[in-house]
Amino acid sequence: MELATQVGATLLVFCSGRAKAAEVLGLAAEVPGLSATVVDLSAGYHGMLFDGLATSAVRGPAPSDLGDLSTKRNLGLLAGAAAGWRSMLFLDDDIRDIRPRLVLTPLDAPVEAKPRCL
Numbered sequence: 001m002e003l004a005t006q007v008g009a010t011l012l013v014f015c016s017g018r019a020k021a022a023e024v025l026g027l028a029a030e031v032p033g034l035s036a037t038v039v040d041l042s043a044g045y046h047g048m049l050f051d052g053l054a055t056s057a058v059r060g061p062a063p064s065d066l067g068d069l070s071t072k073r074n075l076g077l078l079a080g081a082a083a084g085w086r087s088m089l090f091l092d093d094d095i096r097d098i099r100p101r102l103v104l105t106p107l108d109a110p111v112e113a114k115p116r117c118l
Helices: 002-007 021-029 070-083 099-102
Strands: 010-015 036-038
Touching: 002 099, 010 021, 010 070, 036 070
Parallel strands: 010 036
Antiparallel strands: none
């Protein structure tokens, strides 16, 4: 949530499983300046719209329990297209400590190599 505020992005959260939309809304309300939309995805939504999309099929080796990841991704892509967003960043709730500079740096920007000790 802090990352979205730091980079001036809108946060779109899809809640399923143990994640409860009311709890996420409460957390979002505590972050000053955060623009967030929280969507409660109940158990009955899974796959209802996107089963036929090629992006719903997992290709190659993958963890056996991806849950509803492809459905959330497809919902996010649909919402982003409808909102006219030019870029999006998808993060799961266990991803932490991402620096705003990494999010704001274009993908084609040169990466500065730094020496390191092994």
